[in-house]
Amino acid sequence: MNKELYNYYIIDRKHEELRTGSIGDVAEEYSQKKLSPIERMVDRFEKMCGAEVPHIVPFEKIVMMRTVPKLPDCFTESEWEEIKKEHYIHEIGYVSNLSPNYEKTISVGLLARREEADEYGKRVIDAIIGLTDRYRAEAQKCGRDDVVEVLTQVPRYGARNFREALQFFRILHYALWLEGDYHNTVGRFDVYMYPYFKKDMYAGVYTKESALELIEDFFISFNKDSNLYFGQQQGDNGQSMVLGGIDKDGNDMFSELSELCLLASRNLKVIDPKINLRVSAKTPIETYKLGTELTRAGLGFPQYLNDDIIIKGLERLGYKYEDAVNYAVAACWEPIIPYVGNDVANIGSMNFPAIVDKAVRNNINAESFDIILEAVKSYIYEEMDDIERDINNVWFVPSPMIELLIDEKRYNNFGVHGCGIASAADALASVKKFVFDENKVDRAELIKAMDENYENSPELLHLLRFEAPKMGTDNDDADAMAKFILDTFSASMEGRKNSLGGTWRAGTGTAMFYLWHAGPLGATADGRFSGESFGTNYSPSLFAQITNPMSVVKSFTKPDLYKTVNGGPLTLEFVSSIFNSEENLEKVAALVKYFVDLGGHQLQLNAVNLESMKEAQKDPEKYRQLVVRIWGWSAYFVELDKEFQDHVMSRQEYSV
Amino acid sequence: MKGIIFDIKEFALNDGAGIRTTVFFKGCPLRCIWCHNPEGLSSKRELYVKKKGCLGCKLCNLPCDHEECQGFGRCLHICPKNLVSIAGVEWEAEALATRLLKDEAFFNSCGGGITLSGGEPLLQAEFAYELLSLLEGRVHRCIETSGYADKETFRKVIEKCDFVIMDIKLFDSDEHKKYTGVGNEKILENARFLKGTNKPHMFRVPLIPGITDTDENLRAIAEFVGEDRVELMSYNKLAPAKYESVGRKYTDLIDGEREINANLSLFKNATLRK
Numbered sequence: 001m002n003k004e005l006y007n008y009y010i011i012d013r014k015h016e017e018l019r020t021g022s023i024g025d026v027a028e029e030y031s032q033k034k035l036s037p038i039e040r041m042v043d044r045f046e047k048m049c050g051a052e053v054p055h056i057v058p059f060e061k062i063v064m065m066r067t068v069p070k071l072p073d074c075f076t077e078s079e080w081e082e083i084k085k086e087h088y089i090h091e092i093g094y095v096s097n098l099s100p101n102y103e104k105t106i107s108v109g110l111l112a113r114r115e116e117a118d119e120y121g122k123r124v125i126d127a128i129i130g131l132t133d134r135y136r137a138e139a140q141k142c143g144r145d146d147v148v149e150v151l152t153q154v155p156r157y158g159a160r161n162f163r164e165a166l167q168f169f170r171i172l173h174y175a176l177w178l179e180g181d182y183h184n185t186v187g188r189f190d191v192y193m194y195p196y197f198k199k200d201m202y203a204g205v206y207t208k209e210s211a212l213e214l215i216e217d218f219f220i221s222f223n224k225d226s227n228l229y230f231g232q233q234q235g236d237n238g239q240s241m242v243l244g245g246i247d248k249d250g251n252d253m254f255s256e257l258s259e260l261c262l263l264a265s266r267n268l269k270v271i272d273p274k275i276n277l278r279v280s281a282k283t284p285i286e287t288y289k290l291g292t293e294l295t296r297a298g299l300g301f302p303q304y305l306n307d308d309i310i311i312k313g314l315e316r317l318g319y320k321y322e323d324a325v326n327y328a329v330a331a332c333w334e335p336i337i338p339y340v341g342n343d344v345a346n347i348g349s350m351n352f353p354a355i356v357d358k359a360v361r362n363n364i365n366a367e368s369f370d371i372i373l374e375a376v377k378s379y380i381y382e383e384m385d386d387i388e389r390d391i392n393n394v395w396f397v398p399s400p401m402i403e404l405l406i407d408e409k410r411y412n413n414f415g416v417h418g419c420g421i422a423s424a425a426d427a428l429a430s431v432k433k434f435v436f437d438e439n440k441v442d443r444a445e446l447i448k449a450m451d452e453n454y455e456n457s458p459e460l461l462h463l464l465r466f467e468a469p470k471m472g473t474d475n476d477d478a479d480a481m482a483k484f485i486l487d488t489f490s491a492s493m494e495g496r497k498n499s500l501g502g503t504w505r506a507g508t509g510t511a512m513f514y515l516w517h518a519g520p521l522g523a524t525a526d527g528r529f530s531g532e533s534f535g536t537n538y539s540p541s542l543f544a545q546i547t548n549p550m551s552v553v554k555s556f557t558k559p560d561l562y563k564t565v566n567g568g569p570l571t572l573e574f575v576s577s578i579f580n581s582e583e584n585l586e587k588v589a590a591l592v593k594y595f596v597d598l599g600g601h602q603l604q605l606n607a608v609n610l611e612s613m614k615e616a617q618k619d620p621e622k623y624r625q626l627v628v629r630i631w632g633w634s635a636y637f638v639e640l641d642k643e644f645q646d647h648v649m650s651r652q653e654y655s656v
Numbered sequence: 657m658k659g660i661i662f663d664i665k666e667f668a669l670n671d672g673a674g675i676r677t678t679v680f681f682k683g684c685p686l687r688c689i690w691c692h693n694p695e696g697l698s699s700k701r702e703l704y705v706k707k708k709g710c711l712g713c714k715l716c717n718l719p720c721d722h723e724e725c726q727g728f729g730r731c732l733h734i735c736p737k738n739l740v741s742i743a744g745v746e747w748e749a750e751a752l753a754t755r756l757l758k759d760e761a762f763f764n765s766c767g768g769g770i771t772l773s774g775g776e777p778l779l780q781a782e783f784a785y786e787l788l789s790l791l792e793g794r795v796h797r798c799i800e801t802s803g804y805a806d807k808e809t810f811r812k813v814i815e816k817c818d819f820v821i822m823d824i825k826l827f828d829s830d831e832h833k834k835y836t837g838v839g840n841e842k843i844l845e846n847a848r849f850l851k852g853t854n855k856p857h858m859f860r861v862p863l864i865p866g867i868t869d870t871d872e873n874l875r876a877i878a879e880f881v882g883e884d885r886v887e888l889m890s891y892n893k894l895a896p897a898k899y900e901s902v903g904r905k906y907t908d909l910i911d912g913e914r915e916i917n918a919n920l921s922l923f924k925n926a927t928l929r930k
Binding site: 458459461462463465466467474545547548549550551554578580581583584587590591593594597 | 675735762
């Protein structure tokens with residue numbers, strides 16, 4: 001690893017001192033001039049490129065960093081209000097979460113792309129070339145002939161070698177952020193970069209070590225400006241890289257390049273790019289071992305994605321096989337289709353525990369438990385009606401960069417998170433067992449206890465919280481409830497069209513809703529207190545008495561997960577010390593394989609050290625580099641808000 | 657028949673080859689002062705109260721009418737933190753075998769299996785035998801034993817195992833008696849027998865600072881085991897953690913901070929497990 005580069009950008013963050021540029025506010029001016037949205041986007045982009053001051057660090061090979069920290073909004077607040085009267089605006093309104101076609105532009109160059117671009121595309125391309133020319137001039141000034149050579153070729157012309165391809169990627173990715181698009185994903189990096197890599201390796205340009213160092217240099221580039229990017233918390237920036245997986249002929253695409261990427265992430269221990277590893281029942285155990293070695297580094301990478309489930313699930317929703325097989329991931333875990341996908345993977349969310357709660361309360365005196373299940377079903381459908389109604393006439397700020405890098409908007413589906421599945425399933429299983437099957441809990445008493453947040457019913461609380469069937473313990477009764485909810489959730493979307501003409505995709509993720517949905521919800525029949533948060537994504541409830549990871553794996557692979565292809569990973573946390581021996585590493589790898597072979601969808605495996613987190617809360621300065629996994633991304637622990645820190649600390653940890 | 661078990665642990669990483677589920681037999685004839693499973697010592701069901709996280713609400717001290725709580729002086733169904741429980745569950749051998757075989761296919765795919773541990777499984781030899789018989793032909797079976805049993809019992813049970821992990825803690829019988837409560841004659845006799853069979857096995861030596869990790873003891877054990885595979889086990893600093901929960905007191909004869917003498921060079925075929 002290039003220690004100097006690492007120290008400069010990661011430890012000391014020296015480059016942040018150079019962030020002195022500004023283009024001021026632009027929205028007011030645009031508003032007065034009545035500029036169209038796309039005019040604004042291009043004008044702002046030109047201004048941002050123009051204001052950037054090239055800076056090259058002596059020991060870096062992949063250049064470009066931001067010196068203008070703030071990207072002002074294109075619209076005034078009152079304009080946004082007007083827009084929102086007519087349109088549903090997703091998050092901050094700019095395009096996000098797509099997997100751009102870097103490959104095509106990297107291979108032919110921007111000048112060739114300019115030929116076919118419209119007026120706005122041409123202006124954007126000119127602005128990029130203008131900025132990179134100034135970088136080249138700066139390189140000349142610094143005597144960096146190597147950088148001059150690279151920037152003479154790219155981005156004007158197609159990359160001729162691996163380094164030029166990486167630099168070209170950096171330029172395009174940088175431009176996406178600079179234009180105001182966000183959660184700009186990396187896609188199937190080891191697939192589209194492989195030809196450049198292979199050619200250079202074959203020609204002997206690099207040894208394995210020097211190739212690794214170049215990749216590390218490139219990986220560092222994702223971390224230069226990441227604290228300027230939009231996200232819920234620091235680290236939630238969508239720079240997801242996908243490795244491995246099959247191609248349309250079923251070939252395993254995991255290569256030496258994939259391996260070096262795993263290695264680079266492991267060496268650097270930085271939160272970007274976020275590493276995802278595509279696997280399937282055919283994946284050899286060796287690949288899992290390489291993945292587990294990265295897990296050991298404690299970053300929460302890689303996240304595993306099961307091709308068998310995802311490809312089947314995407315095809316079921318109408319994706320063509322050759323597109324489905326080429327899936328990458330959005331910011332967190334949602335499968336998206338590179339180059340031709342325009343899906344909005346995280347547009348809505350359903351609060352399962354709230355739905356179950358309503359069904360239980362409204363039907364507690366029902367004759368049979370089936371009536372409660374019927375109610376859950378009808379509420380899920382009603383909730384979906386609401387989501388469909390609310391998320392209408394969706395509008396995104398037009399983006400010339402995206403026009404340049406997305407070939408076709410073939411898929412326009414909307415993903416909806418299914419939040420709090422374990423809490424919801426547990427509540428149903430409790431009510432079924434104790435109220436209906438065993439008659440052990442009085443109906444009125446249960447409702448009263450929930451209303452009182454269990455304050456006067458410690459024995460009932462104990463029963464529901466600790467002695468009841470829980471998802472994650474391989475309990476068929478609880479798991480059957482989860483399957484019922486997820487099947488219903490998925491079925492509730494069938495036949496619906498969204499406002500972009502696509503359909504809807506069900507998922508098992510929570511994103512930040514494990515706090516947001518849980519906060520306002522009162523005490524529930526699973527013994528959960530009022531306001532108590534749900535598990536992250538597709539995980540057991542936080543207080544389920546879970547000690548056996550294999551039971552967790554079994555519980556969470558029982559539902560037909562291809563129906564909830566929008567996804568959301570099961571999270572397993574292992575105390576970091578178990579990764580100390582090679583033998584244990586192999587055992588963890590075998591567990592991951594077990595999960596995939598059983599039909600698991602996505603798995604998030606973390607090596608955590610609770611003690612370090614406690615220490616970090618006390619003495620943040622000493623733990624600046626401590627990385628933890630949050631929901632679909634990793635973050636520096638000390639930069640998180642305390643509620644996120646506490647939630648991470650309260651998750652299940654296996655100490656085997 | 658019925659046996660008493662104090663834990664079933666999936667994904668046990670230190671109890672034999674591959675991924676294993678370990679079942680912990682309750683009750684042990686030894687009283688090793690360094691034992692880290694004090695709830696495995698008594699053969700009876702006993703109260704297990706975790707102290708960490710206790711709110712001090714004393715709800716568990718209130719009288720209750722649950723049958724299963726009588727005689728323990730605590731209510732098991734009320735702690736808001738779930739800290740009050742009973743160590744020891746009675747299992748029918750068949751039910752236990754079914755539970756353990758839940759992941760049969762997985763064990764067989766990754767070279768793992770089931771391990772009997774404790775406590776001392778040989779203290780419930782008939783139950784262990786029945787359980788092992790039920791698992792026969794289905795999964796790989798391993799036992800972790802102190803070897804403290806009559807030779808007939810020992811031979812009969814290990815015959816039903818595919819792999820034996822046996823402790824040799826102290827070679828001098830007086831020392832052995834001093835620190836474990838029993839002499840080691842039976843143990844060495846059984847160990848000699850094991851060495852003479854073709855049953856795959858491994859010996860384990862817990863490295864207890866200043867007690868078992870002396871060169872003198874290790875050398876004697878090394879000479880005894882010869883070419884056989886040995887695993888030296890580092891002292892478990894967390895050993896005292898559970899004593900308070902079962903109302904016992906951990907020894908003050910061990911200096912846990914003292915560095916252990918993991919002298920592998922005395923052995924022909926030993927590894928250290930940290």
